[in-house]
Amino acid sequence: HKKHHVAGVAINVFGYRIGAIIGGAGALYLAAYFGWFWTYVFMAICVGISSMAILFNAEPKSILTDAMKERQERALNYLNQRGRSRGLSTRIMVWCYGAFLGPLTDFSKRKGWLWIFLFVLIFRLGDNLINNMANVFYLSIGFSKIDIANVTKFFGVFATIVGGFMGGLALKKIGQMRALLFCSILHLISNYMMIVLAQVGYNLEIFYLAIALENVTGGMVIIAFTSYLLLLCNRSYTGTQYALLSSLWYLGTPLASIGGWLADQVNDWITFFSIAMAAALPGIFILLWITYKYPQVMLHDIDERRAA
Known part of the structure; x- marks a missing residue:
């Protein structure tokens, strides 16, 4: 149910962080x-x-609309006409259609689905660039491994949990798209603390402040973004469609592996973090475009119109 959606996402992130x-x-x-x-x-x-x-x-419970049932029926009729209506192979083909082809076909019928794919792919690019080089940066300015573990792995996890609940509150108060945009911009601004840290060098208080702002806003973004991905999924195909979208999301992580090469080329942490912040801007611009051009692309809007 939609009313339990935000709470479910928040609990998911909370459980993941506690497990971490x-x-x-x-x-x-x-x-x-x-x-x-x-x-x-x-x-x-x-x-x-x-x-x-x-x-x-x-x-x-699985929810199949009339259109989905019709597509599966057409697939079965096609196999029947080709004389493949018997045996295990036919049942496997029909299952594959329902499990894979059906969900992909359903998603490709959404308006702006290519823009959505592109957004999911590059949305976290700037953040991934920073995360990939964060430990190298901390060590280079004088923090010990114990400092990094205490601040990022312990304190930072709790800051992310706090941010998760704040993100859930933002979703409840201002809605999905505005919350996602607000959290994204807030997190982008918080990345400036890495530039501040690069300027001041070893300073434990600034380190704690930077991680607090980064992880609280990062937790807000994770909640808002995960909620967005779930709302894009058709309830009948949630597993496959969410797997597809989350795969695109995580595909952005290896794309950010150029961070090491980039840091070596610019040879300056302030410049590197400035470039990383700029790399986050295309994702925000695409989000603005999707919000303006396709305001009702999410499934719950479609379901509500059908029920009306």
Whole structure:
């Protein structure tokens, strides 16, 4: 249900971050006191509990519109006409259509779907450039590995959780597209703290402030962006369509691997972070274009018009 959507996304991000703390800093603490054997035993128990929770969870109901049923019926009729209506192979073909071709066909019928694909692909490019080189930057200005672990891996995770709940509040108060745009611009502005840190050098207070702003606004963006991806998905094809969109999202991470080469070429952290901030602008401009040109592309708008 739409009213549970934002809460579900927030809980998902919260659970992921708590898992990151347990599996990251928590594992190191356990290993220090009890050894790696018992650490792996504890982690295996955690995975087992999570798996049991999934197995005992009810299967969501599938919702098929008349248009979707018609497309699947046409696929079955096509196979019947070609004399392939019997056997396991036909059932597999029909299942493949429903699981893969149907979801892709459905998404390609959306207005502006190519713009959406491009937006999802490049939206996090600037952020990924910064993240890929962050630890190298911190070490280069004098922070120790312990400093980095305490500030980014521990304090930063809690800041991201706070940002997640703030992002959920923004979604509830101002709506999906405005919240996504607001959080994106806020996070872009927060990236300027990396330039400030590059100017002042080793300063633990500024480091904490930079990570606080970066991770709080980053958590807001993650909530708003994940919510946007889910709302783009047809409820009947959520699994496949979300997998497609999230794959495009994560494909942007290796695209940002040029960060090392870029940092070496410019040989100046202030210039590097300025370029990274500029790399985030095309995604925001495309978001503005999608919001203006295709204001009702999300599924819940389509469903509401059908129900009207």
